[in-house]
Structures are given as C-alpha cells and as structure tokens.
Amino acid sequence: MKKMQFAEYKKITLSALKMQWTYNKRLMIREIILNLAEKLFFYGEIFCTGRVLDIIVGSRSGDFTTVLMFILLVFSIKFFEKAFQTYSNFKRSLEQYDADEKLREKRIDKISRIRMDYYESNDLYRNNSDISSFSSREIDAYFDGVISVPSKILDIIIAVVAMINISPVICAAFIAVYTPICLLKQKMGISWIKFIRSKITLQSKLQALFDFVASRTTIQELKLFNSFDYIIEQRKKLFGKIRDESIRFNLKQTNIATLLTALPLALYYGMYFVLALSVCAGKMIIGDFWIAVNLATKLNDSLSSVSGSIRSFSESCVRFKTYNDFFESEEERTNGKKLPENADIVIKNLTYSYPESENNALDHLNMTIKNGKRTAIVGYNGAGKTTLSKIIVGLYNNYDGDVCFGDVPAREIANRDIYSAFSVAFQEYCKYPFGIRENITLSADVDESRYADVLRRSGCDKLAEELLLRDETPLNKEYDEGGTDLSEGQWHRLMLARTLYHGSRYVLFDEPTASLDPLIENRFINDILEQSTDQTVIMITHRLICMPKFDNIIVLDNGAVAEQGTHAELLKKKGIYYKMWSAQAEKYTSV
Template sequence: MSEKKKRLNLAAVIAALKMIQKLSRRFIPTMLFSAMLDAVKPFIPIVLSAKILDELMGAKDIPTLTTLAALLVGLMLVLHIIGAFSTKLYSDQKMLLVTRYYEEFSKKTMKLDYEQIENPDTMDLRRMIQETENNHMAVWDMAEYLLKGFMAIFEMVIASVLIVTTFATGNAASSGAEGSIVQSPFAFVALAVLLVLGVLIYNNVQARIAKTAEDDVNNNLDSNRNFGYLFFRISYNYECGKDIRLYQAQHMLKEKIDDYVGPDIQVSVNEFVKPNIKHFSILAAVNAVLLTAVYLFIVLKAYIGAITVGSIFIQINAIMRFYQAIAALIQQYTMFKVSSEYFGLSIRFFGLPETTQHGSKHIRLERNQDYVFEFHDVSFHYPNSEAQVLEHVNLTLRKGERLAVVGMNGAGKTTLIKLLCRFYQPTAGVITCNGVNIQEFDYNDYIDLFSVVFQDFTLFSFALDQNIAASEHPDKARLEQSMRTAGLDALVSELNGDYTVPLGKQFDENGRDFSGGEKQKIAIARALYKDAPVVVLDEPTAALDPITEFEVYSRFNELVGEKACIFISHRLSSCRFCHNIAVFDGGKLVQFGSHADLLNEQDGKYSELWTAQAKHYVGEEMPA
C-alpha cells in the first residue's frame, strides 16, 4: 500500500458487487431493505413521542393521547417483528455469501496447477487474503460497510425532512433582541457552518484512524500467522498434547509466545492504540461542542416560543441523528475504501491462470493395456529457483515392471513422481506415454492411470470407507478386498462391516485415532481401491513394524499384480522385490539395473548405500 492518499478502488468495488450478486442474488435487495428498516425505526418513536408531548402540553385530549400511544406501541411492535424477520433474512444471506465465497475459493484452488499452488507467491497471496479476512476486510465485510453506509444515507434523508418540516411549521416567536437573533438566517447558517466544520474534522480524523488500521493490518500479517500457529496449530491441537507433556514444552511455548506475540502487541499499542486515543479524544470533543451548540440553539428557540416542546424533541434528535449519520457514513466509507483496496488481493487470486494441463487426447482406461512411460532427457528446477532438482534423466517403465527408486534425501526421487503425475512440467525434455507427450492427454484421463501413496500422504477426518474410496458412495466388497490386501484384516473383522468410523475427532468426538502404521495401511488400501494401471509407493512401510513390513513385502506381488509399480524406499533390502533399481544422486540417474548387478559394481552408489545399511545388521560386534 502506498503512502499517498488513495481514492476508492472502483474496479475492486465493481468486482466485489458482481461477486456478491453471483454468490447470493437476494443479498443486495435484502441488505437495502434491512438498511431502510433500520434507518426508519428510530424516528417512529421520536415523531410520535413529540406528538404526545405537544398534546400533553396543550389540549390533553384523552382520545388523541390514547390513539397516539396505541399507534406508537403498534408501530413499534410491527417494526420489531419485521425487524426480526429482516435480521434473520440478512444473517442467512450473509452466511450463504460467506459459505459460497469459500466454495468458490476452494474451486479456484483446485483448478490451479499444482505448480501454481506450491509457488511461494501464490502461498503468500493466500496467506495475505486469510489475514485480511481475519482483520474484517473480506467481501462480506465490504457488504456490511455498504449496509451501514446506506443506513446512514437513509437516516440523513429522514432527519433532513424532519428538521426542515419542524423549522417551517414553528410558532410565531416573541419580539425582542433574543428573538431576532435566534430567528435570523445568520443563526441557522452559523449552526450549519459549525456542523459542516465538525463533519470536516470528523472526516479528517476518520481518515487517520483508517490509515493506522491499514498500517496495523500490514504490519501484523506475519505476527498474525505466528499467533495462529502458536495458539491454533499447537496449543489448541489435541494431537500435540502428548509431545508437549512428554517433553515439558509448555515453558518453551510460553517463551515463544512472549517472544513473538508480546512485541507485536506492543507495536500495535504504540502504532495503533495510542495514536487512536488522541483521535477518538478529538472526535469526542467535536461531538461535545456540536451537541452543546445544537442544544443551545434549540433551547433558545424554545425560550422565545418559536417551537413547541414536541418540536424541540424532534429537532434535537433529528439534528443529532443527522450529524451521527454523516459521521457513520464517513466511517463506513473509509472502511469500505480500505477493504476494497484489500479485496484487490482476492481479485488477483481469482485472476490467476487456471490449469494449463488440459490436453485434448483421451485415454481409454483398460486394465490389460500395455502402458509404457519414458523420460526423455528430462531436467527440472522449481519455480523461482535455478537449482536443478533433476538433470538429463532417461528412464523407462513398462507394464508389470517393478522399479525401485533409491538415493539420499534430496536426490530428486519424489520430484520424479510429481513430474510423472503432471504436478509439474519438465523444464527440459519430455515424458511420454506410449510415445505421446503426456501433456497432450486430457488431464483427468491421465491421472486415472495412477494410484499413489506419497510419503506425506493425507487422510481426511471423514469416515474410513470414504477415505479409502475417496467417495461418499464406496463399493463395500471392493473396499473390504482393498483393506485385506493392504494388511487390515484385523480391522475388517473388528468393524464387522461398519466402516463409517471417522478418522480423528475433528468432526465427531467418537472418531478413532488410528496408529501411524494403520494410517499407512489405509493409504495403501486407498491406492489399491482405485485399481489404476500404475502404482507408486513412496516409503510405503516407513511407519510399520518389521513383522508387518515383512508381511507387506510378502504380499508385494498380490498388492500390485500385473501393474507397473514404482517403489521409493530408503530401506534397500526392500528393493530385492523389484526388477530394476534406479539410483539417483544429486538429481542425476547414476545407476540402473537389478539388485545383483548393482551390488557387483563395487564403486557404485548403490553398493555404497547397501554396505552402509548392511553393517548395522551384520559383521559388527556389540559394544561391551
């Protein structure tokens, strides 16, 4: 945000209104009706109470007083009922707006290339959008400021009509110096000038308040992220409870909170709270001066007999309502202007280019078809980085082949899978499927070819069967077969056909916390349920005990059948199940061959890794 004074971002306002209309067509009409109703409600008791006062000071006609009182009570009751309905309707429409906005935000996220999602610029943009939402700068907050702005305008119109009407219908004033001064146009103009001056001061001060609020939001983007992590990701997360208690990390967390949150609070106090104490003091002083002037003017008019008691009541309330409405309009406009500027972040996000991976060629998924995947001199580096993660890789994978991919951490193994699954595009070279560049295939058709279990796989806090089927309508027989093949026989027997148990307690307090090994088997079962021609297992047994790991490897052929399989593991003993082994080092494919062939290359990387692991199991004496 620049330091110079900004004008209203009309492009952002138009975009916001279009989005509001798209997400909830009834929101704007409901908002306008609610604004008009809220503006009218305060003036009904003002006008009718004034009439009652005049009648009490005058004829004291009982039928008239009864009628006025009944009218006041009846209208207030009707307005209360309509107001309750209007408030409920507006709240429902606002909730609908918020819900559908997040739906659209999620849809947009899913349409972006994975490469775009992992781009640091995109992640920063999403974070800033979240922080501005936390600071009441979202599109629904803009709608709220718009509602209160329209309400202020309607109040100004009604108050103006009442002020002009009561001044025009006043009584004949008494003669004398006091009467001539109070009744002169000069007095009215002086009061009007004082009110305008007060509005100008109010506008200036509100602009300064908005500037401090804007600076506070900008300065606290990082601190709010820290606050959210320390409190919501750690302190409020029951899954962190074991480690916090076991390692007595409470004191460390408190120190972190003191280190991060304490200074940020002090910065907000110095740069937001303290300056605004002065600002709000100025506004209070201006309000006091104007209130005194209005009361003095009206009391003098009443003293000379120019207006009735009822008119005094109306004029005092109408003038103050008018002034407060102007102040509210300025305040809401200021907040609306600031939030529209921040809505530009959402415009940027929704304007990001969507997936470029829509090829035109379709793949007919046939289980018996031969699929051949080839890497042709493929190189890759991540966006905003020149460091090569993969360099000049040439590799072939065929149906029925088990390929192990091994190497040190950071060798490029998982990146290889991301390229194969089209999460990223190679920066050089091509990957083909049956001789066709994989970028030419329809993306949805293409990814149907793969069942992948990543090392950092994700399970959802939904029902077990929905996690495995990735659907709300799982095939029970297929589900059970996948679970048994993945080694979950005991769980199948225990659940006895009811697989709706939730994973974790995020949505259901009766949810179940599965062990790390069980979660890994569930992830494997999900890959098997999909029944894709190519299976990718990235460290599939990392969380399993040795016996269970042996059982998984013993079932390896049953797990993958005649499918092509890529197997990534740091445990080289598991590579013996594979036909070929691709050894990566520093992003380069340095060796390729069978387990036996690679061991025979004594100076090779595979032999070095194998020897380093094997010495922990054989040939070493235990220390005394």
C-alpha cells in the same frame, strides 16, 4: 487513497456483492429494505412526536382524538420497526447456517481444482489456513459495511435538506466542522489498512503455533522433552511483538480520535443552546424544537459514523481480500487429449524449482519409465525424488522441459485424467477417521466383489474381524468416541488395500516404508509387487531392501540422473548406488 488501491477495493467490493447475492440474496434484499424502512420510521416518529408536543403545550390546535392518533402512529412505527428487525435477525441466523455450508463446499471444491504448485507458496498456504474460519457472517458484515456508507450519506442529505429550513447557520456549522474530520478519518482508515496488513503475518504465526500445540503427537513429544515452557516463551515473544506494535499504533489513533471528539461535542451542545434560545425568544415552537434537535442529532451521528465506517470497512476489506485472492488462484487443466493406453512415461530435460527458492530441485533430468515394468527411483534425501513423483502424477505443473505419456505431453492432458491413471501412496498418506471400508474405497459407490477381494489380498479382512463394528468401526478416537486407533503397520495394510482397490494402470509409491523396520518393509514391498503384476510399478525410496526385484533402478543425485540399470549392474559400477547398498546391507543380512 491511490488509484491502484481504489481499483483493488472496487474489485473486492464487487466480488463481495456478487458472493452475497449468490449465497444469500434474500438477506441482501431484506437489508436494503430494512435500511430504507429505518429512515422512514425515524422521520415518521420524530414528526408525530413533535406534533404531539405542539398540541400538549398549545402551540397547535388539536383534541384528544388527534393526540391519540399521533401516539398510535408512533406506537405502530416503533412496533413495526422492532418486529421487522427481529424477523430479519431470525431469518439471517437461519440463512447464515445454510450459507456457511455452501461456502465450505465451495472452498473444498476450489481446493480440489487449484494447481498443487500454488500450495508450495507461503502466501497461498497461509490464505488457505486463514479462510478456513471464513463464514457467511463476514460476507454479511462486509455487505453491511458496503451499504452503510451510501446509507449514511443519504441520511446526511435528508438531514441537511430538513435542517436548512430550520436553521441554515447550524447546518453550515456542522458541515464546516465535519468536512476536515471526515478527510482526517479517511487517512486514519488507510493507516489502519497498512497496520492490519503488517499484523496479519504475525497473527498467522501465533495461531499456527497454537494449532501446532493442539496436536496429540506434539503434546506427547512436548511432555517427553518437558518443552511446554519453551513453546510458551515462543508465543510470548510473538504476542509481545504484536502487543507492542498495537499499543503504539492504537495510542496514536486514540490521541487523534480524542482531539477530533472535542469540536463536534462543543458544536452539538452549542446547537442545543441556540435552539433553546430560539424557543425562549418565541421564534420557535416546542414541536419544531424537538424536530430540530432530532434532525441535528441525526446529522451529527451520520457525519460521525460515515467517517468512522471507513475504518471498519477497511478492516473487512483486508480480510475479504485474502478470501478473494484464494478463489482467484489458477486452476488445473480440465480438458485435454486422451491419455494413451500402455504408454511409457518419458521425461525430457525436466527442470523444476519451488516458489521462493533459488535452487533447482530437478535439473535437466532425462529418463524413461517403461510400461508394465517395475522401476525404482532411489537416491539420498534431498535428491529430488519426491518432487519428481509429484510431477509424474500431475500434481506439479509449473516446470520446464517435458513429461510425456507415450508421445502426448502431460501439459496437454487434463490433470484429473492423469490422477485417475495412478494409484498413489506417499510417505505422508491420509489416515481418514472413517471405517476400513471407507478408507479403502473413498466412495459411496462400492464395487463389492473388488472390495472383498482387496480386503482378503491385503489381509485387512482379519483386521476388520477384530474390530467392534468390523469394517465400519471409525479409525480415530478423537473423531468418534466408539472408534479405535491402528498401529502404523495396520495403516500400511490399509494403504496397500486402497491402492489395490483403485487398480489404476500405474502404481506409484513414494517412501511408503520409511517408518517400518527392514523385515516388515521387505514383506510390505513383496506384497505390493505380488499384487501389482499387471501394472507399471514405480517405487521411490532411499531404502534398497527389495531393489533386486526391480527391472530398472534410476539413481538421482542433485536433481539429475546419476546412474541407472539393474541391481547387479549398479553394484558393478561402484558408484552412488553401491555406496548406499553397502551402507544399508548390514540391516538386510537377516531379511
């Protein structure tokens, strides 16, 4: 194993031990005690059993009381071993339940603090998806793997010391045979790591395709287009590739493992023959034969398992590395300067490109959004509008140039302070499965007067009256069988209410009406503008129905400002805006 690899696994192991101590230190201590106790139980049992056999065949002196005492000792050892193991398993199951919830909370908390830019990276996106099923059982398994290697080495040392006193030749033979086997299995373990890493991407694709088909929207569309067979074929291709690679690799590993089994087996049963000859020749009594056989078995098993543990440990290490990498992702700013009151948003020479992309989504963009004014940012699909919106609200931070609130750069303001300054609604907004009340407030601490006012102003009060449990009716039938599903127009009402309730100084809408027809779109935007008279409104869209009502319209093209001005001014220029308006005007004649 290369030095770089060793350093990596050392780092992951220390991280796993720290996490195990944080979430389940009792299990960690108990497992170490149990591991040591099992060794004492094992050697105590074979010693007592050997003495009983010696007394029975007359090799040692002893009476009924002595035999009974040794038998009771053996019984006590086995009883306490089983009882301790049962108790440990019971406690483990209880503690894992609590630890799993702590891990989920930690993951959600970490998600809230990771820079949003990182989610545009395929690696982090897949890691986040992969660790969604990560549990404390995997941490426990990794910890078991960590302590298993030194535990087996301790078993080997004890067995070797004991075997030297009985048969130095047999002891030397075991070590001579297993040393090259351990080295070869270590290489097999490293090969296993590489194989697992090469398979992760394909397995992620296979799982993602399965999760995709589980979506209600997907099922509906696949039914209408009769495309289930196509999805099945896609899965078969991925599965076939994984299967073929697995067969080739595992066949090679199996052939090597089979060859490595023959020599230890011959040695193990040859050991029986040599020890049996010693008993027949009177050189060894039956009790010592029993002890020697058990010690040799222990030595054989320990040598075999310590090499085999490398493979399972390596697999766990790859899995845990994904988890570890996720929690080491760079976090957002938590401290900084105060966001100025009533500030213009000034963007200077802004350039941004997505990870793993060679093209700029925004290219040396300059613009100013005036405080208290209504600003629309428009352009064709792919012009950079959504990217710009995410930079403005503080989600994306890895850009060149400056975004300033007044004269304070956004980079010097804590991300959460920027978030709290905005009420935001994107085209792909969240439809929480809770009731209307929770969908609007997103908090257990509710300002009742503001909530009642927002409910009335958005028209959601009438919607609530129609529901069985009013504003507490769950809004998802899959989440709660007593719930209901809303239409897209009703969800837009809720989105408006949510924005109004949070009442931030800046209101930003990014394509909020893309799924609505022109008439409903016009009403919705009018509602937004009427309800946001004291706020800075930023509307990002490629639909121009309400543009005459905005103070300033900024037209983006290829990530830069192509035109700006009022609706009338832009029409006179007969540029991009004029072409967009002309193409859409036919839809607006009846509005």
